[in-house]
Amino acid sequence: MSAITLRQLRYFSVLSKSLQYRNAARQLGISQPSLSLQINALEEALGTRLAERRRSGLILTPEGREVAAQAEKILQDVEKLQQIGGPSEDELAGTLRLGSSPTIGPYLLPRVLRQLHRAYPELKLVIRDGTPRDMIEDLLAGKHDLVLTQLPIARDDISHTFLFREPLHLAVPREHPLAGRDYVRKADLSGESLLSLNASYMLSRQVSDLCAASGARLRDDFEGTSLDALRQMVSLGMGMTLLPALYAGSEVKPGEGDVAITQMKPGLYRQAGLAWRRSSGTPASFLKLADFIRDVAAREFAGKVHL
Amino acid sequence: MSAITLRQLRYFSVLSKSLQYRNAARQLGISQPSLSLQINALEEALGTRLAERRRSGLILTPEGREVAAQAEKILQDVEKLQQIGGPSEDELAGTLRLGSSPTIGPYLLPRVLRQLHRAYPELKLVIRDGTPRDMIEDLLAGKHDLVLTQLPIARDDISHTFLFREPLHLAVPREHPLAGRDYVRKADLSGESLLSLNASYMLSRQVSDLCAASGARLRDDFEGTSLDALRQMVSLGMGMTLLPALYAGSEVKPGEGDVAITQMKPGLYRQAGLAWRRSSGTPASFLKLADFIRDVAAREFAGKVHL
DNA sequence: AAGTAAGATAGGTTTTTCCTATCCATTTAC
DNA sequence: GTAAATGGATAGGAAAAACCTATCTTACTT
Numbered sequence: 088m089s090a091i092t093l094r095q096l097r098y099f100s101v102l103s104k105s106l107q108y109r110n111a112a113r114q115l116g117i118s119q120p121s122l123s124l125q126i127n128a129l130e131e132a133l134g135t136r137l138a139e140r141r142r143s144g145l146i147l148t149p150e151g152r153e154v155a156a157q158a159e160k161i162l163q164d165v166e167k168l169q170q171i172g173g174p175s176e177d178e179l180a181g182t183l184r185l186g187s188s189p190t191i192g193p194y195l196l197p198r199v200l201r202q203l204h205r206a207y208p209e210l211k212l213v214i215r216d217g218t219p220r221d222m223i224e225d226l227l228a229g230k231h232d233l234v235l236t237q238l239p240i241a242r243d244d245i246s247h248t249f250l251f252r253e254p255l256h257l258a259v260p261r262e263h264p265l266a267g268r269d270y271v272r273k274a275d276l277s278g279e280s281l282l283s284l285n286a287s288y289m290l291s292r293q294v295s296d297l298c299a300a301s302g303a304r305l306r307d308d309f310e311g312t313s314l315d316a317l318r319q320m321v322s323l324g325m326g327m328t329l330l331p332a333l334y335a336g337s338e339v340k341p342g343e344g345d346v347a348i349t350q351m352k353p354g355l356y357r358q359a360g361l362a363w364r365r366s367s368g369t370p371a372s373f374l375k376l377a378d379f380i381r382d383v384a385a386r387e388f389a390g391k392v393h394l
Numbered sequence: 395m396s397a398i399t400l401r402q403l404r405y406f407s408v409l410s411k412s413l414q415y416r417n418a419a420r421q422l423g424i425s426q427p428s429l430s431l432q433i434n435a436l437e438e439a440l441g442t443r444l445a446e447r448r449r450s451g452l453i454l455t456p457e458g459r460e461v462a463a464q465a466e467k468i469l470q471d472v473e474k475l476q477q478i479g480g481p482s483e484d485e486l487a488g489t490l491r492l493g494s495s496p497t498i499g500p501y502l503l504p505r506v507l508r509q510l511h512r513a514y515p516e517l518k519l520v521i522r523d524g525t526p527r528d529m530i531e532d533l534l535a536g537k538h539d540l541v542l543t544q545l546p547i548a549r550d551d552i553s554h555t556f557l558f559r560e561p562l563h564l565a566v567p568r569e570h571p572l573a574g575r576d577y578v579r580k581a582d583l584s585g586e587s588l589l590s591l592n593a594s595y596m597l598s599r600q601v602s603d604l605c606a607a608s609g610a611r612l613r614d615d616f617e618g619t620s621l622d623a624l625r626q627m628v629s630l631g632m633g634m635t636l637l638p639a640l641y642a643g644s645e646v647k648p649g650e651g652d653v654a655i656t657q658m659k660p661g662l663y664r665q666a667g668l669a670w671r672r673s674s675g676t677p678a679s680f681l682k683l684a685d686f687i688r689d690v691a692a693r694e695f696a697g698k699v700h701l
Numbered sequence: 702a703a704g705t706a707a708g709a710t711a712g713g714t715t716t717t718t719c720c721t722a723t724c725c726a727t728t729t730a731c
Numbered sequence: 732g733t734a735a736a737t738g739g740a741t742a743g744g745a746a747a748a749a750c751c752t753a754t755c756t757t758a759c760t761t
Contacts, residue, residue, distance in 0.1 A: 091472055093400045094718090108739060121719050123740065133476060139536075139673040142727045142738055146536035148674065149488050153478050161471045164464060165398055169440060171460050181456050229446075229453035366446040367455065401749085415708060428750050430709065435748095449707055449758050 093165060095129040096158040098122055099137065103155035106145045129154075179372055179379075180209035186222040186231035187214055190290055190314055191359050194333040195235075199383045206379070218287035226364060233373060235380075237289040238358040246369060247362035248377045251384045251392040255293065255329040255355040256348045258321045265327070266347035273351075277302035280326030282317055285310040293357060294329055322346045331357060332391045356393075400472065402436040403465040405429055406444065410462035413452045436461075486679055486686075487516035493529040493538035494521055497597055497621055498666050501640040502542075506690045513686070525594035533671060540680060542687075544596040545665040553676060554669035555684045558691045558699040562600065562636040562662040563655045565628045572634070573654035580658075584609035587633035589624055592617040600664060601636055629653045638664060639698045663700075 098115060102122065105111040112122040130137050137151035147155060171181070187196060196214065203210065217225060219236045226234050227244065240247050257276075259265045265275060281303045283294035291310075298305040306326050311317035314334050321328055322345035335348050361377045384392050405422060409429065412418040419429040437444050444458035454462060478488070494503060503521065510517065524532060526543045533541045534551065547554050566572045572582060588610045590601035598617075605612040613633050618624035621641050628635055629652035642655050668684045691699050 089717095091400065091475065093398065097397075109737090117718095118720055119739070120721085120741080124718080127740090133478065135478065136675065139671065140739060141673060144536070146671070146673075148677075149490055149539055149679070150478050153488055154475060157471060157475050157478070161468055161475070164468045164471065168398065168461060168464050168468070171440065171442065171457050171464070181460055183456055229451070232456055364446065364453070366448060366453075368443065370455075372456070396748095416706090424749090425751055426708070427710080427752085431749075434709090447708060 089128065089132060091129065091132045093162075095125050095132070096161060098125045099129055099155065100158050100162055102126060102138075102145070103147060103151070103158075106147075108140075108145075178209065179203075179207040179375055181372075182211040182213060183372070183376070184213040184215070184230070184232045186225060186234040186236070187216055188219050188222065188234075188236045188288075189216050190284070190288060190331060190334065191237070192216060192235055194331075194337050195359075195380070195384065195388075198387045199380055202383055203379060218285075219289055220287040223362070226362065232363065232367070233376070234362045236360065236362060238360040240360070240362055244365050245362050246365045246367075247360045248374065250359045250361060250377060250380055251394050252356045252358050253392045254332040255290075255351065255357055256332060256335050257327060257351055258318060258330045258335070258346050258348055259327040260321055260324045261345045261347050262324070263327070263347075265349065268349050270350040270352040273297070273301040275301075276327075279303045280306045282306050282309065282311060282320050282326045282328040284314075284317060285312060290329065290331070290357065293355065297329065297355070318346055329355065333388060336388075336391055396435065396439060398436065398439045400469075402432050402439070403468060405432045406436055407462065407465050407469055409433060409445075409452070410454060410458065410465075413454075415447075415452075485516065486510075486514040486682055488679075489518040489520060490679070490683070491520040491522070491537070491539045493532060493541040493543070494523055495526050495529065495541075495543045495595075496523050497591070497595060497638060497641065498544065499523060499542055501638075501644050502666075502687070502691065502695075505694050506687055509690055510683075510686060525592075526596055527594040530669070533669065536671075539670060539674070540683070541669045543667065543669060545667040547667070547669055551672050552669050553672045553674075554667045555681065557666045557668055557684060557687055558701050559663045559665050560699045561639040562597075562658065562664055563639060563642050564634060564658055565625060565637045565642070565653050565655055566634040567628055567631045568652045568654050569631070570634070570654075572656065575656050577657040577659040580604070580608040582608075583634075586610045587613045589613050589616065589618060589627050589633045589635040591621075591624060592619060597636065597638070597664065600662065604636065604662070625653055636662065640695060643695075643698055 098111070101114055102108065102111040105114060108122055109119050112119040115122065126137070133150075133154065135150045135154075136148055137154055138145040138147050187193075192214070200212065203212070215225075215231070219234075222231065222234045222236060223240070223242075223245065225231055235250075238247060238249060257265070257271050265271055265279075268275075276297070281294050281298050283291040283305060285291060295305050297303065309320060309325065311320060311328075314330060317328050318330065320326070330348070361373065361380065363373055367373075381394060385394055405418070408421055409415065409418040412421060415429055415433075416426050419426040422429065433444070440457075440461065442457040442461075443455055444461055445452040445454050494500075499521070507519065510519070522532075522538070526541075529538065529541045529543060530547070530549070530552065532538055542557075545554060545556060564572070564578050572578055572586075575582075583604070588601050588605050590598040590612060592598060602612050604610065616627060616632065618627060618635075621637060624635050625637065627633070637655070668680065668687065670680055674680075688701060692701055
């Protein structure tokens with residue numbers, strides 16, 4: 088006993104409408120015997136007679152009617168299948184799984200997602216947080232399609248595109264002498280204590296670089312596990328740190344609280360980017376999503392970030 | 395560009411779960427190259443890459459995940475297809491189209507249908523009325539699967555099964571001398587006027603036969619188009635007629651109204667049966683339905699009809 | 702750096718699908 | 732009532748699809 092094939096269903100669907108072999112065969116562009124054989128095979132596969140053959144037109148059996156209806160549904164679903172790859176050329180659709188760094192995502196994504204949903208209601212994003220280090224791993228393991236994280240990424244199995252450059256500001260305790268300054272130079276940090284996130288985050292590297300360049304001391308006895316934790320450690324007077332502009336803009340009110348934000352001069356920056364497996368190729372949808380994020384960033388955070 | 399096949403979907407479904415070609419191929423009982431080819435064909439047919447091939451397991455692309463989900467649905471629907479013929483061996487299910495004679499259906503079917511629905515909730519009946527003559531025609535044209543009508547049917551393209559024998563009673567105007575009698579013999583009808591349905595109904599034949607045998611006069615100037623019309627003509631004193639026991643039992647109250655019902659002696663009967671196209675074969679479901687109707691008739695109309 | 706493992710490719714065989722020709726039964730025409 | 736026409740079934744052989752074994756290529760291991 089052979090299995091059902093879509094070909095059989097396609098043929099039967101046409102036959103069930105035309106109710107005539109020769110006619111249906113002509114519509115299908117095949118010969119009448121071929122159609123006969125396929126319908127016979129379908130009947131055998133199902134173990135049921137589907138139609139009474141009579142010279143004056145076919146009559147579907149009750150089972151035949153059911154099979155015709157079900158076949159119609161199946162063929163329609165197959166039709167849908169064929170369109171899965173298609174329209175996504177100029178529309179974002181389907182489900183993308185996006186990994187997001189906790190130092191970027193929470194301050195950028197809320198606005199992006201709202202506008203994204205309005206612009207592409209067919210697109211679904213599954214978002215999961217993780218440290219940049221874990222996320223790259225999960226990306227390669229296939230748990231994410233894309234990762235929103237800090238650049239640079241120097242791996243030849245990862246492709247990426249640049250999104251924007253984000254200034255890093257200095258956060259100092261309010262009572263600290265540097266708190267009132269319009270801007271701070273590296274040299275001003277000599278001898279100060281700097282706090283940092285743990286080494287899974289790229290930001291920690293930038294803080295330690297800054298220490299090396301300025302003569303500040305890296306407080307490696309306490310490692311923040313989030314930007315919020317870092318800010319709170321600063322407010323307790325444990326030291327100063329670098330905070331990304333988007334975070335500072337959304338979570339630290341100027342002139343309020345125990346933490347003051349000051350510019351660095353010359354500026355320090357970090358780069359945000361969108362990364363994916365090289366083996367994914369470079370799907371148009373990824374680039375389109377990146378474009379969209381850049382757009383939103385330029386519009387919503389003008390002045391805060393640089394393209 | 396070749397069309398999608400179910401084989402491709404079946405293979406891809408397994409592959410999308412196993413995420414390994416060799417493993418999936420073993421599960422499917424085919425070689426790894428065969429699987430490769432089929433998956434490649436599916437990708438080509440869809441115009442999309444479905445998975446990233448890597449030594450350490452596959453990763454489905456976003457499109458691949460959608461295709462896998464949709465394929466699953468399709469395969470499940472195909473599974474349902476295969477069961478359409480199956481269980482109906484000992485269960486009535488699906489949709490049957492039943493033609494029903496207006497002289498039998500309305501008085502028999504209400505009770506049958508109620509119990510049928512309780513016993514076989516999966517069964518749907520589409521019921522349409524028509525004169526027996528039209529119904530046989532419609533049956534042959536494929537508009538009905540089955541017809542509930544009066545026997546005999548002497549055609550070699552129609553099969554049938556006997557359901558029950560139903561007495562025919564004499565309906566006379568209340569003021570007529572025969573109205574009070576316990577029973578009436580044929581001879582008593584000599585010279586009387588008999589009313590009949592039009593010739594599309596088999597009952598009309600029985601009335602005219604009775605006229606011939608008894609010496610009664612057939613009033614062919616007025617033909618009833620329904621049993622109700624016939625009863626009303628009797629009540630107006632236009633003549634007498636034969637009414638089936640089920641109709642008489644449900645529509646004519648003894649001792650009430652202008653029509654009296656009396657038994658014939660010896661009894662007159664008609665036969666009810668279920669008929670279908672010979673080319674339908676003899677599906678178990680038809681016989682099962684006939685059994686059910688007989689059962690209900692015996693139980694609900696005991697004494698009124700005879701098996 | 703060599704070995705291993707997993708998917709891709711090649712060549713040939715088997716199975717499926719299809720076509721033409723023909724058959725047979727029913728319906729239609731004369 | 733017989734002959735022609737119509738429409739589905741059957742047969743045989745050709746074309747296409749699917750499959751298998753053997754081999755290749757490359758990424759991951761050891």
